[in-house]
Amino acid sequence: MSYFKLPKLTTFVWKVWLRNRDVFMKTYKVNFLPPFIEPLLYLFALGFGLGTYIDTMDGISYPRFIAPALISISIMNSAFFECTFGSYVRMYYQKTFDAIIATPVSIEEVITGELLWGATKSLINATIMLPVLTAFKLIELPHALLVIPFAFIAGFLFASIGMCFTAISPNISTLNYPTFLFITPMFLFSGTFFPLQLLPEPIQYFALIALPLTHVVSIIRALTLANLSSFLLVNLAWILTVSLILFVLSVNLMKKRLIV
Amino acid sequence: MIVAQGLKKCFDGFVAVDEISFAVEKGEIFGFLGPNGAGKTTTMNMIQCISPKTSGTLEVMGMDVNTHQREIKKNLGVVPQENNLDPDFTVYENFLAYSRYFNIPRESAKKIIDELLDFVQLTEKKDTLIEPLSGGMKRRLILTRALINKPKILILDEPTVGLDPQARHLIWDKIKSLKSQGVTIVLTTHYLDEAARLCDRLVIMDYGKILVDGTPNDIVKEYIGTDIVEAENNPSVIACLKKRAARFEALGETLQIYTNNPQEITSALLKECPLRPITARSASLEDVFLRLTGKKLRE
Ligand SMILES: Nc1ncnc2c1ncn2[C@@H]1O[C@H](COP(=O)(O)OP(=O)(O)O)[C@@H](O)[C@H]1O
Ligand SMILES: [Mg+2]
Numbered sequence: 001m002s003y004f005k006l007p008k009l010t011t012f013v014w015k016v017w018l019r020n021r022d023v024f025m026k027t028y029k030v031n032f033l034p035p036f037i038e039p040l041l042y043l044f045a046l047g048f049g050l051g052t053y054i055d056t057m058d059g060i061s062y063p064r065f066i067a068p069a070l071i072s073i074s075i076m077n078s079a080f081f082e083c084t085f086g087s088y089v090r091m092y093y094q095k096t097f098d099a100i101i102a103t104p105v106s107i108e109e110v111i112t113g114e115l116l117w118g119a120t121k122s123l124i125n126a127t128i129m130l131p132v133l134t135a136f137k138l139i140e141l142p143h144a145l146l147v148i149p150f151a152f153i154a155g156f157l158f159a160s161i162g163m164c165f166t167a168i169s170p171n172i173s174t175l176n177y178p179t180f181l182f183i184t185p186m187f188l189f190s191g192t193f194f195p196l197q198l199l200p201e202p203i204q205y206f207a208l209i210a211l212p213l214t215h216v217v218s219i220i221r222a223l224t225l226a227n228l229s230s231f232l233l234v235n236l237a238w239i240l241t242v243s244l245i246l247f248v249l250s251v252n253l254m255k256k257r258l259i260v
Numbered sequence: 261m262i263v264a265q266g267l268k269k270c271f272d273g274f275v276a277v278d279e280i281s282f283a284v285e286k287g288e289i290f291g292f293l294g295p296n297g298a299g300k301t302t303t304m305n306m307i308q309c310i311s312p313k314t315s316g317t318l319e320v321m322g323m324d325v326n327t328h329q330r331e332i333k334k335n336l337g338v339v340p341q342e343n344n345l346d347p348d349f350t351v352y353e354n355f356l357a358y359s360r361y362f363n364i365p366r367e368s369a370k371k372i373i374d375e376l377l378d379f380v381q382l383t384e385k386k387d388t389l390i391e392p393l394s395g396g397m398k399r400r401l402i403l404t405r406a407l408i409n410k411p412k413i414l415i416l417d418e419p420t421v422g423l424d425p426q427a428r429h430l431i432w433d434k435i436k437s438l439k440s441q442g443v444t445i446v447l448t449t450h451y452l453d454e455a456a457r458l459c460d461r462l463v464i465m466d467y468g469k470i471l472v473d474g475t476p477n478d479i480v481k482e483y484i485g486t487d488i489v490e491a492e493n494n495p496s497v498i499a500c501l502k503k504r505a506a507r508f509e510a511l512g513e514t515l516q517i518y519t520n521n522p523q524e525i526t527s528a529l530l531k532e533c534p535l536r537p538i539t540a541r542s543a544s545l546e547d548v549f550l551r552l553t554g555k556k557l558r559e
Pocket of ligand 1: 260271274275276294295296297298299300301302303
């Protein structure tokens with residue numbers, strides 16, 4: 001089963017991660033802006049705009065209900081787009097991967113470094129949102145601080161999903177399909193802007209089985225509302241298991257694509 | 261340093277490199293010459309351990325390419341056919357990132373980079389982004405990047421492709437000076453003058469096979485002779501040549517006669533055939549190349 005061969009990794013993974021961090025830091029002022037502004041836009045439009053017509057959602061104020069969803073969506077988008085369009089450009093147009101594998105670094109390490117960087121972007125962007133949401137008193141500290149390490153874990157999941165699509169995309173524009181067919185539905189139907197329980201039961205099960213964002217929103221909402229339950233362990237187990245499988249799969253798919 | 265035996269590479273059944281054997285010695289410049297699609301790049305990729313061989317054996321510095329990729333890559337410097345400097349970085353940042361892939365500590369990397377930029381005379385471009393640089397500068401920078409880890413073997417895949425004469429000469433000088441420092445150099449090219457000028461030994465490849473190998477001089481002597489006499493392609497000249505068992509080939513309007521004794525052939529032709537323009541010149545690698553690979557256009 002060469003699709004699920006465990007990659008051999010060394011500390012070279014971090015050299016690849018460092019490459020992306022260095023590029024990011026060259027323009028950090030611009031990079032920090034979108035994750036700061038985007039949640040504000042959603043908050044004003046949905047939370048404070050639409051939300052004035054909603055007394056409570058699931059027993060809490062609407063802005064408090066969607067605040068964790070905004071964090072989750074940002075985690076999803078940061079890692080997914082970094083490891084789809086971002087990685088595709090580096091792989092295909094910039095030939096960055098080709099340049100790196102001519103050194104002692106292996107292709108497995110290049111891909112893993114990219115995934116860890118995608119996860120790091122999720123962590124950075126989620127972290128930037130916390131002070132904004134705290135300022136509007138929408139999240140509970142200190143519980144919400146756990147969002148920071150969790151953003152990395154959840155980010156790694158979306159990075160791995162993205163990398164699988166990157167590995168099988170014949171060209172960069174076909175990456176639009178997973179964006180519209182997978183990311184957009186998740187954005188809307190993962191318990192983000194209304195509770196999952198409002199959906200017909202089969203769709204609820206579908207969301208729990210096949211929409212990773214459902215589990216991420218569930219955990220982050222519990223953290224920002226300081227309202228923990230044992231079901232979170234199921235969410236976490238789902239995320240860890242699927243991350244591991246897709247991580248290994250994405251590395252092998254990329255290897256098949258690049259090593260001919 | 262590099263030994264291949266029956267080395268073969270297939271892409272989905274298409275044979276790109278067809279059971280070739282060669283041995284590159286320490287400290288020499290070894291050339292792979294051939295038209296586009298001959299299989300040169302594919303061979304380089306196998307040596308670099310970035311493309312697995314289909315069959316045969318290939319050892320670099322005594323190590324098998326299948327099992328010792330990291331150790332081999334540590335000792336290689338590579339100039340790929342396609343430029344792949346990192347456009348997100350300046351020249352200096354490019355090299356610094358690259359030095360990390362070899363685990364070179366930052367301080368020594370800085371020193372090496374400064375020395376190398378000086379070596380290729382690009383110190384003033386240190387903080388420029390890659391995009392605005394000329395093709396010649398990019399090629400020089402890629403050569404520089406390949407030297408960061410002080411490689412024992414340099415793989416140069418068409419190092420001067422698309423460059424103007426000045427830039428080519430500069431790169432040739434650098435290659436020669438690297439050789440004098442004891443670096444083993446493998447290069448591919450389809451420029452005949454480049455091969456003749458640089459290579460101690462070379463092979464000519466076509467359709468995945470090695471057609472000849474040897475020093476440039478020996479190859480020319482063996483396949484052509486020292487000189488070429490060109491005469492008009494007409495029956496009386498051919499009859500005269502056949503009588504003397506001369507080696508010749510018809511190339512359109514002209515006959516090329518391969519010889520070690522141009523005076524003799526020339527005067528015989530002048531004597532025996534109706535007087536026509538005849539030229540004699542010394543044979544070059546280009547003549548061997550065209551004779552072996554034909555004049556048909558590739559790709
Ligand atoms: N990744 C690949 N997949 C399929 N065919 C390839 C691939 N790489 C090279 N080839 C084919 O192998 C042959 C040799 O290519 P190459 O080694 O690049 O030639 P050269 O470098 O001598 O110009 C060509 O016909 C080329 O089309
Ligand atoms: Mg080539």
